[in-house]
Each structure stands twice: as C-alpha cells, then as structure tokens.
Amino acid sequence: MPRNAANTRKTIVDAAVSLFYAEGIRRVSVDAVAEKAGVTKRTLYYHFRSKDDLIATYLESRDLPNLQTFRRWFEETDGPLAAKVEAIFSHLARASRHPKWRGCGFLRTAAELANMPGHPAVKAGSAHKKRVEGWLADEIVAAGVANAQDKARQVVLLMDGAFSLVLVHRDPAYFEAAGAAAASLLGGDG
Amino acid sequence: MPRNAANTRKTIVDAAVSLFYAEGIRRVSVDAVAEKAGVTKRTLYYHFRSKDDLIATYLESRDLPNLQTFRRWFEETDGPLAAKVEAIFSHLARASRHPKWRGCGFLRTAAELANMPGHPAVKAGSAHKKRVEGWLADEIVAAGVANAQDKARQVVLLMDGAFSLVLVHRDPAYFEAAGAAAASLLGGDG
DNA sequence: GTCTATAAGCCGATAGAC
DNA sequence: GTCTATCGGCTTATAGAC
Numbered sequence: 537m538p539r540n541a542a543n544t545r546k547t548i549v550d551a552a553v554s555l556f557y558a559e560g561i562r563r564v565s566v567d568a569v570a571e572k573a574g575v576t577k578r579t580l581y582y583h584f585r586s587k588d589d590l591i592a593t594y595l596e597s598r599d600l601p602n603l604q605t606f607r608r609w610f611e612e613t614d615g616p617l618a619a620k621v622e623a624i625f626s627h628l629a630r631a632s633r634h635p636k637w638r639g640c641g642f643l644r645t646a647a648e649l650a651n652m653p654g655h656p657a658v659k660a661g662s663a664h665k666k667r668v669e670g671w672l673a674d675e676i677v678a679a680g681v682a683n684a685q686d687k688a689r690q691v692v693l694l695m696d697g698a699f700s701l702v703l704v705h706r707d708p709a710y711f712e713a714a715g716a717a718a719a720s721l722l723g724g725d726g
Numbered sequence: 727m728p729r730n731a732a733n734t735r736k737t738i739v740d741a742a743v744s745l746f747y748a749e750g751i752r753r754v755s756v757d758a759v760a761e762k763a764g765v766t767k768r769t770l771y772y773h774f775r776s777k778d779d780l781i782a783t784y785l786e787s788r789d790l791p792n793l794q795t796f797r798r799w800f801e802e803t804d805g806p807l808a809a810k811v812e813a814i815f816s817h818l819a820r821a822s823r824h825p826k827w828r829g830c831g832f833l834r835t836a837a838e839l840a841n842m843p844g845h846p847a848v849k850a851g852s853a854h855k856k857r858v859e860g861w862l863a864d865e866i867v868a869a870g871v872a873n874a875q876d877k878a879r880q881v882v883l884l885m886d887g888a889f890s891l892v893l894v895h896r897d898p899a900y901f902e903a904a905g906a907a908a909a910s911l912l913g914g915d916g
Numbered sequence: 917g918t919c920t921a922t923a924a925g926c927c928g929a930t931a932g933a934c
Numbered sequence: 935g936t937c938t939a940t941c942g943g944c945t946t947a948t949a950g951a952c
Contacts, residue, residue, distance in 0.1 A: 541935070559841045562752040566928060577929080579936050587928065638840040646894045647837035650828040651749045653896055662895050690884075690907045693900065697887030704836045705852050706843055710883065717880045717911075731917070756946060767947080769918050777946065 545583045548573045552594045557641045561591050561648050561657075592656035595645060599664045606668060610675065617679035618719040621672070621691060625698065625715025629708040639703035643696060668692060681722060691718045735773045738763045742784045747831045751781050751838055751847075782846035785835060789854045796858060800865065807869035808909040811862070811881060815888065815905025819898040829893035833886060858882060871912060881908045 551573035555564045566587050570577045584590045606624055613623035631637055638644070642661035649655045673688035681687065698714035701707075741763035745754045756777050760770045774780045796814055803813035821827055828834070832851035839845045863878035871877065888904035891897075 544935080560752070560838060562750070562838070563841070565926075567926085576937060578931095578938085581929065582935060639837065643890050643894065644837040644840055646890070647829065647834040648750060648752070650834055650893060651753070658894065665891065665894055686903070689900070689903045693884050693887035693891065693904050693907065694880075695887065696890045697883035697885065700833050700836070700886045700890050701855065701883065703840060704833065704848065704855055710879070713876070713879045714883050717883065721907075734917080755944075757944085766919060768920080768949095771947070772917060 541583075544573075544575060544579065548575065548580055548583060548590075549593055549597050552590055553597060556591065556594050556645075557638055558636065561594075561645055566590070588655065588657070591645070592660055595642060595657050595660040595664070598641060599660065599667065602664065603667055603671065607671070616723070617676065617681060618722040620675075621722055622715040622719040625695065625711050625718060628695075628698070629702075629711035629715070632702050632708045632711060640696070640699040643699055644703075665692065665696070676722070687721060690721055694718050731773075734763075734765060734769065738765065738770055738773060738780075739783055739787050742780050743787060746781065746784050746835075747828055748826065751784075751835055756780070778845065778847070781835070782850055785832060785847050785850040785854070788831060789850065789857065792854065793857055793861065797861070806913070807866065807871060808912040810865075811912055812905040812909040815885070815901050815908060818885075818888070819892075819901035819905070822892050822898045822901060830886070830889040833889055834893075855882065855886070866912070877911060880911055884908050 548569065552564075552569050555569055555572055566577060566580060569590065570580045573580070580590075584593065609624050609627045610620045613620045642664050645657050646661050649658050652658065669688050669692045672691055673684045676684035676687050694714040694717050698711045701710040738759065742754075742759050745759055745762055756767060756770060759780065760767045763770070770780075774783065799814050799817045800810045803810045832854050835847050836851050839848050842848065859878050859882045862881055863874045866874035866877050884904040884907050888901045891900040
C-alpha cells in the first residue's frame with residue numbers, strides 16, 4: 537500500500553486510538569503517538585492542528601464502529617426485545633473480563649476533560665451517546681413497547697452506570713445486573 | 727490556630743481536594759497543590775510519600791462526607807422509601823447545575839487511572855461506592871421491601887449512570903430520569 | 917518540619933531543509 | 935509531506951541548610 541496523505545493520517549489515528557484508550561489522553565504524549573504510528577512529530581503536526589484536535593478525531597473515529605457493534609449484538613440475538621437488549625449487556629460483561637478492557641473511552645475522556653465542557657472531544661462523546669440512545673428508542677418503538685423515549689433513557693443510564701461501576705470495582709457482575717434490570721423494564725419478565 | 731504537623735497536613739489535603747476535583751488529578755501538579763496550601767513542595771513531600779499517596783488521601787477524605795450528605799438528603803425527606811431515595815437524585819440534579827460541578831470525583835479518578843487497576847485511589851473509590859450501595863441496601867431492608875440487595879444495586883447503577891451522562895451531556899434531566907426510575911423500582915408508583 | 921534551590925527528564929509545539 | 939533538530943516551559947522528586 538502506497539504511503540499517501542490519507543493513509544498516513546489513518547495510521548496516526550489508529551495509533552492514537554490504541555494508546556489513548558489504553559492509557560488515557562493526558563498520560564499519552566504526542567511523541568508516543570507519533571512513535572507508535574512510525575512518523576515524526578513534525579508529520580503528526582502537519583496532519584493535526586494540536587493534541588486536542590487529535591483527541592477529538594480519536595473519539596469521532598470510534599462513533600460508528602461502537603454503534604455498529606451494539607447493533608450487531610442486538611441483531612444476532614433471537615427472541616423478544618428484552619432479550620436482544622440484554623444480550624448487549626452480556627457481551628459487555630464478557631468484554632470487560634479481557635485484561636485490556638478499560639471501560640468506555642467516551643466516558644473516560646469526558647471525565648478527563650471535565651474542566652473543559654466545550655471541548656470538541658466531549659462534544660463527540662455527547663453525540664455518540666445520543667446516537668446510541670436514539671437508536672435504542674427506535675428499536676423500542678419498532679417492538680411496539682410504550683414510552684420508548686423514557687425506556688431508552690433508562691437503558692442507557694443502566695449501561696453507563698455499569699461501565700462506570702465495572703471500571704471502579706473490576707466486577708463484571710454489574711453488567712449482568714444492569715442487563716437484567718434493562719430486560720425487566722422492557723417487559724422481559726412479563 | 728497553631729501551625730502544627732496535623733494542621734499542615736489537613737491544609738494540604740484541603741488544597742488537593744479543591745484542585746483535583748476542579749481540574750483532574752493528572753492536570754494538577756504537585757507545585758500547584760503546595761502553592762494553594764501555602765507551603766513549599768518540600769513540606770508537602772515531608773507529609774506525603776508521593777503524588778499517588780496524595781491522590782489516595784484526597785479520595786479517602788471524601789468518603790465519609792459524601793456518604794453523610796446522601797444520608798442527610800434521605801433523612802430530611804418525609805414519605806415512603808421511594809420518595810426518600812428519589813430526593814437524593816433531585817439534590818444531585820440541583821448540584822449539577824452549579825457551574826463548579828464536575829461529576830463524581832471517585833468515578834473521574836477511576837477513569838483517569840483506568841490503566842492502574844490496583845492504585846490505592848481506585849481502591850478508595852471502590853470502597854466508597856460499596857459503602858453507598860450497602861447503606862442503600864440497609865435502608866431498603868428497613869423499609870420492608872423485597873430483594874433489597876438487587877434493588878440497591880439497580881439504584882447505584884442508575885445513580886452512577888446519571889453522574890456519567892450528566893457530565894457528558896451537561897443535562898441534569900438524566901438525574902431526574904434516573905430518580906424516577908429508582909423510585910419506580912422501589913414501589914414509588916404502586 | 918519548613919525553607920531555598922535544583923536535578924533530570926518529559927511536555928506540546930515549531931523552524932527550516934528538501 | 936516528511937525529515938532532523940530543538941525551543942521554552944513544566945513535571946515529579948530530592949539535596950542540604952536551619
């Protein structure tokens with residue numbers, strides 16, 4: 537594959553994704569991203585205005601892939617709505633057992649940038665979370681369940697609560713408990 | 727008040743609490759904490775082994791005060807269990823409107839230290855969250871509601887989900903929605 | 917126990933060559 | 935568009951005086 541500009545840019549973003557997720561955005565230096573991408577820092581600054589720009593690009597690059605993963609887990613599961621939603625939580629529980637799991641990159645970035653509410657990366661996180669909530673609402677409507685907006689919001693509250701508490705306690709049981717609660721409110725026990 | 731050792735130590739911890747919560751633990755330097763406390767860096771390092779030690783002390787110092795605030799909000803509210811628990815969420819929604827609000831310090835620290843699971847500060851956060859969950863379970867038992875453990879866990883999932891999503895979206899409505907959901911599962915609508 | 921001073925290295929960002 | 939080289943400043947932590 538020829539090394540053109542778009543290609544180099546993607547290589548840098550991939551390196552940023554890997555390092556920022558693994559170690560946190562403040563802990564990872566621009567030098568480290570450049571080295572991992574196999575380019576010099578000067579090249580990195582040719583493609584990105586600043587480290588903040590790179591951080592925002594990192595999260596924007598994860599929006600669609602993460603949403604698609606949720607959709608796939610949902611669609612691959614047979615049964616009623618409650619079972620399909622609960623399957624998302626079961627997959628997250630399994631993922632959280634992996635030694636490289638570090639919680640939700642969007643939430644962790646918002647936590648690291650809590651003193652900069654208007655930061656583009658925080659906005660990217662907000663947009664992603666809204667997209668997930670909106671998609672869930674659409675699926676709940678499609679399943680003919682009432683109060684879809686309220687229920688979608690409760691599901692994402694449980695999901696992001698589990699992301700946070702599993703990160704704190706390192707105990708996947710919080711994903712299981714959240715999944716059971718989500719299934720229950722979607723009529724999974726009826 | 728005489729400036730003795732315990733006094734100096736407390737002054738340093740107070741400065742750390744204020745700065746670490748406002749700006750994040752990685753963003754705040756030891757120099758900044760020492761300056762805010764009105765001591766030199768050498769004095770700070772006399773009282774604390776390292777910055778990590780100071781970070782852990784910061785969170786440990788917030789365990790009891792935060793729990794006591796929750797208890798007070800709960801006890802000051804008249805009515806059934808569901809209303810008393812929902813009041814906690816209403817107070818959090820109000821607090822989150824303050825311009826200096828930055829989410830939950832325990833969750834934000836766990837997010838910043840996600841690559842160091844055994845860090846003493848993360849353990850302090852885990853202990854605090856367990857204490858809140860345990861206290862809620864006790865109150866649910868005392869109110870004679872069934873499945874107290876499961877319900878306490880669902881309440882903390884909703885609460886920490888709201889902490890996270892209000893930080894991302896800067897929208898207190900997530901605290902209100904979480905409070906309504908918590909009240910509902912505790913029989914508030916029955 | 918608190919001070920002044922500084923070590924030793926990493927940080928984000930830039931200059932200028934080609 | 936990518937390179938080599940480096941700036942000025944900030945970082946955690948320590949040495950030695952009193």
